[in-house]
Amino acid sequence: MNTNFEYIFQKSNIGIGRRKQATARVFLTPGNGQIIINKTAGxxxxxxxxxxxxxxxxxxxxxxxxxxxxxxxxxRGGGLTGQTDAIQLGLARLLCKMEPQNRVALKPHGVLSRDARVKERKKYGLRKARKAPQYSKR
Known part of the structure; x- marks a missing residue:
């Protein structure tokens, strides 16, 4: 865990992944398979x-x-599920950036696709994005 973070973050190889409100910046260093997320063990x-x-x-x-x-x-942002999906996308993009032939292997599994679904905004006159107040006839 004693990694020189300043050195790693200056590298040009960075993979950015997003999902819902989560944004992940992924860096790869030669090693033995450790995962470090926000300076904490994965x-x-x-x-x-x-x-x-x-x-x-x-x-x-x-x-x-x-x-x-x-x-x-x-x-940053979102919950653990959104962050996990963002990390996966960032890692897949970084692997493709490092070696273009990796794209052929990863594309059929759908890990290079950005899931664009986000929470819909609330509209005025409604309780949530689509939920209307209860209608009373009398």
Whole structure:
């Protein structure tokens, strides 16, 4: 965990992923498969949820690179699910930027697609985005 963060964050190789309100900046360094999210161990940050960890590591597993890189992430906004999806997208984009032929392997699995669904804004006269006040005839 004693990583020189200032050195890593100055590198030009950065993958940016977004989902809902979450934005993740992903950096890769040669290593042994550690995940560091917001200067915290990835397992602890994701509350030891195996599904979240597997989702993040999915692009690396598809390319058989799990034990070759350490993943360092700065993530803001949203909840854990949105952040996990944002990290996965950022990692997949970074892998494609590093080696263009990785795109062929990752594209069929849908990890390069940005999920553009976000919460709809509330409209005036309504209780939520679409929920109207109860109608009373009498």
């Amino acid at each position: 397992e602890k940050y994701l509350q030891y949820n195996i599904e979240y960890l597997n989702k993040i590591l999915f692009p690396l597993k598809q390319l058989n690179l799990e034990q070759q890189f350490d993943i360092i992430v700065l993530v």
